[in-house]
Amino acid sequence: MKFNDRSAQSLLTVLVFGAVLLFSGGQVVAEEYDEDTYGPEAPIIFVKPVKAVDFSHKVHTMDAGLECDSCHDDIFEMEAGVAEQNDDFTMKSLYAGKYCGACHDGDMAFASNKRCTFCHIGVKGFERIYGAPAPAAH
Amino acid sequence: MKVKDLEKLENEGVETLPSEERRRFLQFGLSVTGVFLGGTVLSLSSAGNAQGALGGMRPATKFPYSPHYTMVMRQNHCVDCERCKEACQTTNHVPSYGYRTTILEQERPISPDQNERIFMPILCNHCNRPPCVRVCPTSATFKDKETGIVKMIYKRCIGCKTCMAACPYNARYFKEENRAVDKCNFCYDTKLKESGGKTTACSEACPADVRVFGDLTDHTSKAYKLIHAPEKVVWVLRPETGALPNVFYMND
Numbered sequence: 001m002k003f004n005d006r007s008a009q010s011l012l013t014v015l016v017f018g019a020v021l022l023f024s025g026g027q028v029v030a031e032e033y034d035e036d037t038y039g040p041e042a043p044i045i046f047v048k049p050v051k052a053v054d055f056s057h058k059v060h061t062m063d064a065g066l067e068c069d070s071c072h073d074d075i076f077e078m079e080a081g082v083a084e085q086n087d088d089f090t091m092k093s094l095y096a097g098k099y100c101g102a103c104h105d106g107d108m109a110f111a112s113n114k115r116c117t118f119c120h121i122g123v124k125g126f127e128r129i130y131g132a133p134a135p136a137a138h
Numbered sequence: 139m140k141v142k143d144l145e146k147l148e149n150e151g152v153e154t155l156p157s158e159e160r161r162r163f164l165q166f167g168l169s170v171t172g173v174f175l176g177g178t179v180l181s182l183s184s185a186g187n188a189q190g191a192l193g194g195m196r197p198a199t200k201f202p203y204s205p206h207y208t209m210v211m212r213q214n215h216c217v218d219c220e221r222c223k224e225a226c227q228t229t230n231h232v233p234s235y236g237y238r239t240t241i242l243e244q245e246r247p248i249s250p251d252q253n254e255r256i257f258m259p260i261l262c263n264h265c266n267r268p269p270c271v272r273v274c275p276t277s278a279t280f281k282d283k284e285t286g287i288v289k290m291i292y293k294r295c296i297g298c299k300t301c302m303a304a305c306p307y308n309a310r311y312f313k314e315e316n317r318a319v320d321k322c323n324f325c326y327d328t329k330l331k332e333s334g335g336k337t338t339a340c341s342e343a344c345p346a347d348v349r350v351f352g353d354l355t356d357h358t359s360k361a362y363k364l365i366h367a368p369e370k371v372v373w374v375l376r377p378e379t380g381a382l383p384n385v386f387y388m389n390d
Contacts, residue, residue: 050219050345116346117255122218124243125255 031062038062040080045121045129048084052126053119075102202266203286205335205353207324207384209261210364210372214389215346216241216257225343229328236311238262238322239340259348261340262309262322263375263383264288270301270310279319286384287326292318306379324351354384364390 033041039057046053060066072078076099083089083099094101094112100119104112121128218241226232226239239261245253268288271279278294279301281287295318302310302319313320324330325338333342341351352361365372365386372388 050217050221116215116217117257120217120219121255122241122243122257123220124218124241 033058033062039068043129044080045126046084047126049090050120051123052121054121054125055119071102075099201354203282203284204355205285206355207264207285207287208352208354208361208365209324209338209341209385210350210352210361211259211385211387212346212348212350212364212390213256213258213387216259216348217346218243218257219345221343221345222259222340222349225339226322229325229339232320233313233315236313236320238309238320258387259340260307260309260375261385262288262305263307263381263385264324265384266382267380269304269306269379269381273300273304275300279321282326285324285326287324288321289323289326290319290321292316292320295319306376306381307383364388 035041038061041058044055044057046055060071061068076083089099091112093099094104097105101112103109106114110118127133220241223237223240226237227234230238232238239259242258242260244256244258246256248254264287266286268279268281271281271288274280275298276294276296278291278296280289280291282289295316297312297317297319299312299319302312310319310321312318325340329337329339329342335353336351338349338351341349350361350364352359354362354365356362364370365388367390370388370390372386374383374386376383
């Protein structure tokens, strides 16, 4: 009888310990995303010159460890959408080391003429975010 | 048979074999090696230059049409900006409910926690053996004898939509305005002729040079060179249908 008691006790211990692990220790506590430190959380969606490119501050700052002044205000204006209005906001400029191409040169980060769809989400991606436009009347 | 004798053999293919014989041959191939690939028995023993057994498809020396129009998709450059689709709609008066060309989207897992986005432009493949033409009861759709373009005679179309069901590429739609099925004709009447057979609306509009339109009989054309580039894999969509499509895909 004594033996049975002890095995039941140890089983209980394992269960309790397991539960504790599952609910607390098993989960990595995620760092809170702070917009003041890491920039706006909402993605920046570029639609010029082509629809559409998805830029995430989180991937570049919180995940990759870049500072605000790594890009602002030398490569990109702080205000969203300014670079997009420039005539030279093209892939050709990127290949020449401007804008995203300052880092995406194949050395610091993957080259801007590779992995096109990593950033380009297309019209389909754009419509997933903003909804499809109403079909034209006939 | 000895390897030396095997080397002298030509690959006669499986197309001409009766199905019974083909089945026996397949079974034989599977029992010998466990692998059978498109008319080629892969043997574990070295067969040197046994092209007859290992060659598979030989490069085409002749094309059935002249000019033999084709489109090569440099697929990894497509970013789904859909300028091709817009250009096609304007040039060919395509209504919003249908398409002559469109872009498909795919997610391909590249690691356990990461996917890769792939955009795939599609249009009529202008097949050498077009299933749509075969099923049309009124010959409203036909293969152009000169260019190989699969065309439509709208007034002959009775709208039975059998061609839409037969097409392996979903490249046809019913156009209410015409009361007829409509499809891509490589811009034959809208762009191709006026450009001197050089381009289509979609190809011209593509900012990333994904859609390379060209003539396969012209060995200096970019399309021909891309398809025949060394160390590059070129594929077609749904080859198993035997329709022999003329739109090729590659990552370039």
